Amino acid sequence: MAAIIQAQELRKTYKIGKVDVPALRGVSFDVEEGEFVSVVGPSGSGKSTLFYILGGLTKADGGRVLIGGTDFAQLSDAERTNLRKTKIGFVFQKFNLLPTLTARDNINIARDIAGRKATAEDEALSARINALLGIDKRLDHRPSELSGGEQQRVALARALVNRPAIVLADEPTGNLDSKNSDIVLNMLRQSNREFGQTVLMITHNPEAASFGDRIIHMRDGEIVAPEKDPQWVPSTPNKQ
Numbered sequence: 001m002a003a004i005i006q007a008q009e010l011r012k013t014y015k016i017g018k019v020d021v022p023a024l025r026g027v028s029f030d031v032e033e034g035e036f037v038s039v040v041g042p043s044g045s046g047k048s049t050l051f052y053i054l055g056g057l058t059k060a061d062g063g064r065v066l067i068g069g070t071d072f073a074q075l076s077d078a079e080r081t082n083l084r085k086t087k088i089g090f091v092f093q094k095f096n097l098l099p100t101l102t103a104r105d106n107i108n109i110a111r112d113i114a115g116r117k118a119t120a121e122d123e124a125l126s127a128r129i130n131a132l133l134g135i136d137k138r139l140d141h142r143p144s145e146l147s148g149g150e151q152q153r154v155a156l157a158r159a160l161v162n163r164p165a166i167v168l169a170d171e172p173t174g175n176l177d178s179k180n181s182d183i184v185l186n187m188l189r190q191s192n193r194e195f196g197q198t199v200l201m202i203t204h205n206p207e208a209a210s211f212g213d214r215i216i217h218m219r220d221g222e223i224v225a226p227e228k229d230p231q232w233v234p235s236t237p238n239k240q
């Protein structure tokens with residue numbers, strides 16, 4: 001198997017006035033094609049910074065990100081944007097749906113932005129994902145008419161609509177109750193197991209993390225052994 005995500009010596013320091021706030025202090029790991037990897041760690045350990053850098057949404061101060069062997073730094077802004085739109089599906093903790101669009105349009109806009117026309121196969125897959133997520137009856141509603149859990153399920157349908165090779169999720173269950181968390185996590189697992197998508201999920205929650213094949217622990221901007229993660233409570237692996 002080939003590495004589809006390669007993080008090499010990633011470094012990032014935020015500057016607040018004259019104060020340096022180091023967020024990543026040299027983070028390296030590979031994610032193989034078809035893996036489901038969870039990233040856990042205490043608040044402030046650098047997880048979200050890592051997520052934004054891996055997704056090409058923020059630039060690192062040092063190190064490299066390779067997606068499918070392509071170094072982000074070697075791409076123009078337009079090429080990087082195109083790679084992001086076509087290869088990566090994003091799920092954020094706060095859903096990030098457009099308030100004026102219906103659920104259906106929020107999902108389909110990801111396809112429009114990627115410049116794709118829906119094939120019959122796309123439509124069938126989209127309908128299946130919407131049914132699995134239980135949003136098929138809610139597609140004509142705007143986000144304000146949906147519960148938080150429904151909004152996140154729409155956001156996940158949007159992330160999957162282009163059949164991206166990679167799904168990046170930042171605390172996708174952080175604002176959800178356990179029922180909605182289960183739906184979202186099971187869909188991520190299904191997208192990994194059945195659709196072959198590589199999933200990298202950031203989470204605080206050990207139970208959610210156990211949906212991954214492998215767990216990366218972060219602390220103070222570095223990858224550490226699990227026992228160095230003060231909040232880590234191993235739970236029973238949650239695999240099928």
Ligand SMILES: Nc1ncnc2c1ncn2[C@@H]1O[C@H](COP(=O)(O)OP(=O)(O)OP(=O)(O)O)[C@@H](O)[C@H]1O
Pocket residue numbers: 014015016021022023041042043044045046047048049050
């Ligand atoms: N835009 C920013 N400006 C300044 N400092 C930042 C910024 N974003 C993050 N930081 C700091 O960088 C460090 C890592 O933050 P980051 O959000 O990546 O951690 P995290 O593990 O995702 O935390 P949480 O679980 O609370 O979201 C923290 O010390 C944080 O305060």
